[in-house]
Amino acid sequence: MTALTRVRNWLAAKRRFEFVATVAMVVALTAVGGALVLLPKSALHVRPVPATADAAVPSAPADPQLPELRRAMESYAPVVTRQVCAADGRLSVVLGHPYQRDDVDALAGDVGAAVAAVxxxxxxxxxxxxxxxxxxxxxxxxxxxxxxxxVSDQIAAASVSDPFVPPAQPTGQRIVFSAAAGRRLGPEGLRETLRHELTHVAARAVTVDGSPQWVLEGFAEYSAHRGSGRTFAQLAPTLTAKARTGALPADLPADDAFVPTPGNDAELAYEQGWSANAYVAARFGEPKLVELYRHLATGPQDASALDTALHSTLGIGHTDFVARWRDWIKARASA
Ligand SMILES: [Zn+2]
Structure with missing residues (x-):
């Protein structure tokens, strides 16, 4: 049995913003994890409406994974919980431990805007x-x-869901931050990482394992950075530096380029993935970007499937797409 875990790493801090990157991987369930997700829903109870919720707004039922998740966390340390009730009654929950109160509070403060943005x-x-x-x-x-x-100490956060078969709705979805995430990422990095992982959660129901990484991770990165006000060079410093020397990507990054191993410039792959998605949003509009994601997140794509998806969504084929994307990178990098 497997569950899809998507991971957001941090790489070495080379500049003002600690860069974070992402990699998707399929991992096996541990016995603990299996117990966590295999509990029948009938065995779980719904947490009460929080005292902080607006009494005039009927709250949606809390996520049924919460009691077992809390019990699992309590086996490590006492648990503190922040519950955030949105205007529509939907309830988000942040759990952590007392010495992580700052991170818990920061995430609770960010989650409403993150849900709205995604x-x-x-x-x-x-x-x-x-x-x-x-x-x-x-x-x-x-x-x-x-x-x-x-578990690598380079992992900042991951999103995970119970195993499911599309088009069923995934259940047991959660975002897990590492103990050091808040300290290492800072407030802005924490906020962007939350949006990145939340994008995976939102898109999970239409995302098939094995889909191209430049689509899955690039889209999540685009969502994470959307509206940040940061420049192209700030968001893609490696890509920018190379473009300024005339070195433009020959093609969309392959899946193995996203694996953060020594000698593999995964950071560049993530920037390329982000830029391909940002290019589609800038030139064709965000609805087309979402449409493209839905076309390409259906599993592994061979060359002709990619060509067909690009044609049907954007009206241009693979070769034309890469040429225009390269021109866009060149123009943005030199701006
Ligand atoms: Zn990711």
Whole structure:
């Protein structure tokens, strides 16, 4: 049994903003994780409406994974919870431990705007709420994300969902931050990472494992940085530096370029993925970008499938797309 985990890493801080990148991977469920997601819903109870909720707004039922998630976290340390009730009654929840109160509060403060921003881009066909956990250490992070392997200390956050078969709605979706995320990312990085992972959550129901990374991660990056006010060079410094020397991408980045291994410039792949999505949004509009995601997130794409999807969505084929994307990078990098 597997669950899809999408991970947002941080790379070495080379500049003012610590750069964060993402990689998707499929991981096996641990025994703890399996127990966490396999509990029948009938065995779970719904958390009461929070005292902070507007009494005039009927609250939606809380996510049924919460009691078991809380119990799992309590096996590591006492748990603090912030519940955020949106104007429409949808309830988001942030869980952490007392010594992470600042991160819990920051995420609780950001989640309403993050849900609104992701909904503005993606549309309303998702849960429009979030379950967010801040882990106390790598072992807890691994348990909460079902990761059976060694958890890299380079991982800032991950989103995970219960196994499901599209087009069913995914359940048990949550975003897990590492213990060091707040300290290492800073407020802006934390906010963008939340939006990145929340974008994966929103799009999960139409996302098939094995879809191109430049689509999945590039779209999440576009969503994370959307409206940040930061420049092209700030958001894609490596891509910009190379473009200024005349080195433009020959093609869209391959999936293995996104793996953050020594000698692999994953940072560049993420910037390229972001830029391909940003180019589509800038030249064709965000509705077309979302339409393209829906066409290409249907599993592995061979050359002809990619060509067909680009043609049907944007009216141009693969070769033309890459040529225009390169020109756009060149123009933005030299601006
Ligand atoms: Zn991601």
């Amino acid at each position: 909904t503005q881009l993606w549309g309303t066909d998702w849960a429009r709420d979030a379950v967010i956990a801040v882990a106390s250490d790598p072992a807890e992070f691994a348990a909460l994300t079902h990761d059976t392997g060694e």
